[in-house]
Amino acid sequence: MSESGGTYDLVVLGGGSGGYAAALRAAELGMSVALIEKDKLGGTCLHYGCIPTKALLHSAEVADAAKESETFGVKASFEGIDMAAVHKYKDKVVSGLYRGLTGLLKSRKITTVEGEGRLTAADEVTVDGAVYKGRNIVLATGSKPKTLGLDIDGEKVITSDQALKLDRVPKSVVVLGGGVIGVEFASVWRSYGAEVTIVEALPHLVPIEEESSSKLLERAFRKRGIKYELGTPFESVKTTDSGVNVTLKGGKTLDAEVLLVAIGRGPVSEGLGYEEAGVRLERGFVQVDENLHTGVGNVYAVGDLIPTLQLAHVGYAEGIFVAEHIAGLNPPAIDYDGVPRVTYCEPEVASVGITSATAKERGYEIVEMNYPLGGNGKSQILQTQGAVKVIAQKDGPVLGVHMVGSRVGELVAEGQLIYNWEALPSEVAQLIHPHPTQSEALGEAHLALAGKPLHVHD
Numbered sequence: 001m002s003e004s005g006g007t008y009d010l011v012v013l014g015g016g017s018g019g020y021a022a023a024l025r026a027a028e029l030g031m032s033v034a035l036i037e038k039d040k041l042g043g044t045c046l047h048y049g050c051i052p053t054k055a056l057l058h059s060a061e062v063a064d065a066a067k068e069s070e071t072f073g074v075k076a077s078f079e080g081i082d083m084a085a086v087h088k089y090k091d092k093v094v095s096g097l098y099r100g101l102t103g104l105l106k107s108r109k110i111t112t113v114e115g116e117g118r119l120t121a122a123d124e125v126t127v128d129g130a131v132y133k134g135r136n137i138v139l140a141t142g143s144k145p146k147t148l149g150l151d152i153d154g155e156k157v158i159t160s161d162q163a164l165k166l167d168r169v170p171k172s173v174v175v176l177g178g179g180v181i182g183v184e185f186a187s188v189w190r191s192y193g194a195e196v197t198i199v200e201a202l203p204h205l206v207p208i209e210e211e212s213s214s215k216l217l218e219r220a221f222r223k224r225g226i227k228y229e230l231g232t233p234f235e236s237v238k239t240t241d242s243g244v245n246v247t248l249k250g251g252k253t254l255d256a257e258v259l260l261v262a263i264g265r266g267p268v269s270e271g272l273g274y275e276e277a278g279v280r281l282e283r284g285f286v287q288v289d290e291n292l293h294t295g296v297g298n299v300y301a302v303g304d305l306i307p308t309l310q311l312a313h314v315g316y317a318e319g320i321f322v323a324e325h326i327a328g329l330n331p332p333a334i335d336y337d338g339v340p341r342v343t344y345c346e347p348e349v350a351s352v353g354i355t356s357a358t359a360k361e362r363g364y365e366i367v368e369m370n371y372p373l374g375g376n377g378k379s380q381i382l383q384t385q386g387a388v389k390v391i392a393q394k395d396g397p398v399l400g401v402h403m404v405g406s407r408v409g410e411l412v413a414e415g416q417l418i419y420n421w422e423a424l425p426s427e428v429a430q431l432i433h434p435h436p437t438q439s440e441a442l443g444e445a446h447l448a449l450a451g452k453p454l455h456v457h458d
């Protein structure tokens with residue numbers, strides 16, 4: 001016989017970015033909420049994704065600063081990486097944030113349930129025999145690494161989950177996949193001293209970005225000694241005594257100590273009762289309408305489980321959206337083009353809005369301005385190369401901002417306001433940017449688009 005876990009205004013299955021954001025906002029709006037999590041509250045982003053990887057990237061930045069100190073007239077030397085100490089620093093950041101999150105959920109009086117849940121009807125989730133009834137349900141079970149059917153042994157063939165915990169710096173790595181996760185790990189390991197080769201089936205690294213951004217990243221990676229095979233599909237991998245032997249289509253082979261499989265993430269939706277309850281899946285992703293409703297009862301879905309951008313801030317936005325929708329606040333639909341995207345390798349790649357190729361596909365007549373960071377004082381102080389590219393509709397608003405360079409991830413917040421407020425280049429050109437900052441590059445690109453270039457050669 002099943003016991004009762006209680007009845008709630010909202011039952012959330014999965015306590016990652018999407019699920020906990022829905023829970024927090026719903027509680028704030030006065031709903032009773034149960035949040036069910038089988039692993040750790042905070043999900044992929046906090047424990048296996050955004051936060052730990054960015055800690056590794058920060059260590060990598062410190063290593064680079066030590067190696068390049070002479071450029072800035074500082075006498076220091078790079079003695080190597082102490083992985084145990086890197087993990088200690090990374091884990092301290094994660095555990096501090098985890099404590100903060102669990103405290104926050106408690107303070108909003110959210111019932112947190114530890115265990116693996118299953119959707120057993122359109123209004124209930126069952127965990128270890130206890131039934132949690134929900135007037136509304138949010139599915140937020142997230143994603144897991146795709147593996148191409150490869151045997152992930154956790155030692156020689158690994159995914160990002162094991163890469164985050166590796167107790168040594170491998171001498172050499174083949175990174176399968178030149179998307180966000182692949183290039184971020186490639187960047188970390190190169191800074192730590194590894195030989196790195198990225199294998200990407202598409203013609204460019206970070207292939208969903210503006211092509212000029214991909215090319216700038218490729219140039220910067222080449223200078224850093226990161227190798228890549230582009231437009232070259234992977235064929236197979238054999239483990240050897242010393243590591244792996246990777247074969248590419250066409251016959252080329254690569255030897256390395258480790259193969260990182262970073263070819264994307266697929267939804268966690270199998271065996272959870274979704275289809276039995278009538279929820280429609282495509283390639284495992286839960287299908288939803290513009291209100292993130294599954295079409296079944298009051299069941300919604302958010303985050304990596306649905307086929308939208310797999311980003312933590314998208315999960316937060318979708319979680320908040322659903323809570324507000326359930327509360328009858330009629331929130332505006334999410335504009336996914338307006339979501340900023342950042343790849344935190346060195347140099348960083350950041351963008352918001354659409355690419356020039358998409359703009360053309362959508363029939364826009366466009367104008368573009370590519371402002372190299374070579375003309376930007378602060379970027380020269382930092383000794384970083386890259387560019388800010390702005391795409392605008394001819395005689396119309398800005399359609400896309402695309403940037404490459406150290407720290408440009410922080411700049412995309414301004415690009416986001418420009419894009420989402422549909423600013424005209426001439427309006428942005430009126431705004432005075434502080435000197436010397438990298439934000440001036442954005443200002444200068446808009447000045448040029450508005451027909452009054454300052455530090456731009458004719």
Ligand SMILES: Cc1cc2nc3c(=O)[nH]c(=O)nc-3n(C[C@H](O)[C@H](O)[C@H](O)COP(=O)(O)OP(=O)(O)OC[C@H]3O[C@@H](n4cnc5c(N)ncnc54)[C@H](O)[C@@H]3O)c2cc1C
Nearest residue numbers: 014016017018038043044045049117142303304310311312
């Ligand atoms: C290496 C890496 C780096 C990343 N870096 C960034 C970044 O810098 N910026 C960014 O925006 N995004 C980043 N992401 C993506 C980001 O982590 C995800 O988009 C985000 O975590 C998705 O949130 P979610 O709530 O949909 O899913 P998840 O965070 O995956 O949460 C789902 C939760 O559901 C739980 N769950 C699953 N099934 C059940 C069940 N049956 N019962 C109970 N609980 C269950 C899981 O344990 C998990 O905690 C990164 C991802 C990775 C892997």
